[in-house]
Amino acid sequence: MTHTTYAERGTLADLTAYRAEESARAGSGPRAAHDLSSNELALPPLPSVLAGVQSELPRLGRYPDPTARELTEAVAGHLRVAPDQVAVGPGSAGVLQQILLALCGPGDEVVYAWPGFDAYPLLVAVAGATSVTVPLTGSGHHDLDALAARVTGRTKVVILCSPHNPTGTVIERERLHAFLRSLPEHVVTVLDEAYVEFERCGDPPGLPDVLRPAGRTVVLRTFSKAYGLAGLRVGYAAGPREVMATVRKTAIPFGVTRLAEHAAILSLGNGAELRGRLASVAAARSELALRLRELGLPVLPSQANFLWLPIPSHAASFGRAAAAAGVRVRAVQGQGVRVSVGAPEAHDMLLAALGQWARGMRF
Template identity: 50%
Template sequence: MTDSHGVTEREAFDVQRAEAVVRLRDALQGVPVYKPGRPPTVVPDVVSYKMSSNENPYPPLPGVLEAVAASAAQMNRYPDMGATALREAVAADLGVTPEEIVTGTGSSGVLSAIVGAACEADDEVVYAWRSFEAYPIMVALSGARSVQVPVTAEGRHDLAAMAGAITRDTRLVIVCSPNNPTGPVVTAAELEEFLAQVPADVLVVLDEAYVEFVRDPEAAEGLEVYRSHPNVVLLRTFSKAYGLAGLRVGYAVARPQLAASLRSCVIPFAVTELAAQAALASLSVKDALLERVADLVEERGRLLAGLQDLGYDVPDSQANFVWLPLAGHTQAFAEAADARGLSVRPFPGEGVRVSVEAPEATDRLLEVAREFRDRMS
């Protein structure tokens, strides 16, 4: 016998039985959903710009496409599981050993392995909030508890409050510098003061996904911090400055023994050969990369200055994006930008993150900001 949809009683019974038997972890009930930046609405007669995902607007660096194409001919083969050549190249670039490098699917993939390695049920992970949206997801999936410490009114880490939030249950602390989505860095002096208060057995991850864009002379220098503190791990990526967001390559820098443990937690063959070759090719043309980064930093300065001139209270971003703390006006601003062919990243009730794009996108965003200010005043 079938119902009006052609489903037999047996099929319906099997579905009900499967739903009744299958059980998932209780922790999944508290896992937030990651919301990626969406593409812009197509507006007639104008070029649309995606300013919502902190992507690099430039095409791949010279030689990268050729390296990927050559590697694609071997896609029927598994990649080197240890990403040996890439680890050696990254280590040489940073002045560390390959044994200190852990690669993965973007810095997020590596961080997920770190959280899984460090945390069990009911452990605590301390981090600033608002910060990178993936942090609470990774923590919840591990069964640990998030301890979110509010950023200051200037969008900066409140490291004194974070130090005070560390308890005997704390296993991991994440410091995002520059902070995503607000933009400010953690200074060298305040980070040293903070680390002096962190127990030696608590792991501290310094997330430097946007480190190439930093120009603040007082900013903490990750490698110096890492060399001075055995419990510090650096987290970096090829997704942002290097423009390889679509290939997912990131890495951590950790003491050799810790790095070996972390590599055992990363999904096998996480970095494809195409991604590894693209990263290697990008590293080989670092001068061209730095020229592009310099152009984006200059455009960031123009965007910041323009918004400040319009009266917006914009934090001093050291990344490839800026933050507008618009509170209750957040969604309205995002809709106004979208109507002009610009997608931005709204965080409802808090603010809007705007990625640095082409100069034309900056000009149009400033026009939107001016019109929005006039309408709200």
């Protein structure tokens, strides 16, 4: 048998496929009754969206519009920007991949806080660039001074995430604007706002304010979280025309499906329904945080649909206790645990297991 030798890109050598290890472990044991590890919404898509997408089902045999023109125009109208300031793609992770491929290459660096969204290292490596990570502060916030200090002539992109994944903390706007103004002109900042609707208790129309004073900022958003369309994979970015023009060149052909485009357009027009569900998520988040604290666990204040427990020495043990009870959480070894806000029965199962686990623990 002949073995083929190939050259793997160096930036990928020490990485595995996204969540590959978790998938392998999940396949070797019983399936979790509740998954609180991926920040999925516990509710279905908006009722009006579910009803509206039915009309698209007979057309699934046809390719979607490769430019997703109707969605691009709808997002532009929602943000009150021009369509050429918008790029859409398969979820915010897909659009971020487009951005990094468009702006980065071998020898370039991408700076971001850590812990963070666990796809960041892989997406940077796929672009051929190098990740430069900066630890969060003790309170789970971005250390903006430390991030700025790591920016060099090789830095092409800085990624900020607010509300932050996994801590749920928010970058205060004045500090954000000051940070953006301090960056050199060759750096593009990507502000990942995947969870912004939870912070604002809705998705108000209008231009994201960070696009006004800083001409090198891209805002990244998704329909996966607040709108409950994670299974359809659709997100968007808004930013300078010249950046968005390049980002659109790196898009996967037909990357936004017809069904996803239609559902996203319908979602943008249902603010009242969205606000109602966000209020219910906020209430469930507050109750879950209270009950976890009653067990003696530290919980950071969150503006997203998840909670972060800074328990670096007990993260793995917490994850095992939850899994034994049939609940999957996101345990980051040596950092902490992220728990998504889910259904009441999922919270009850998790807390029942943790009640026994937490006895005698010191956090």
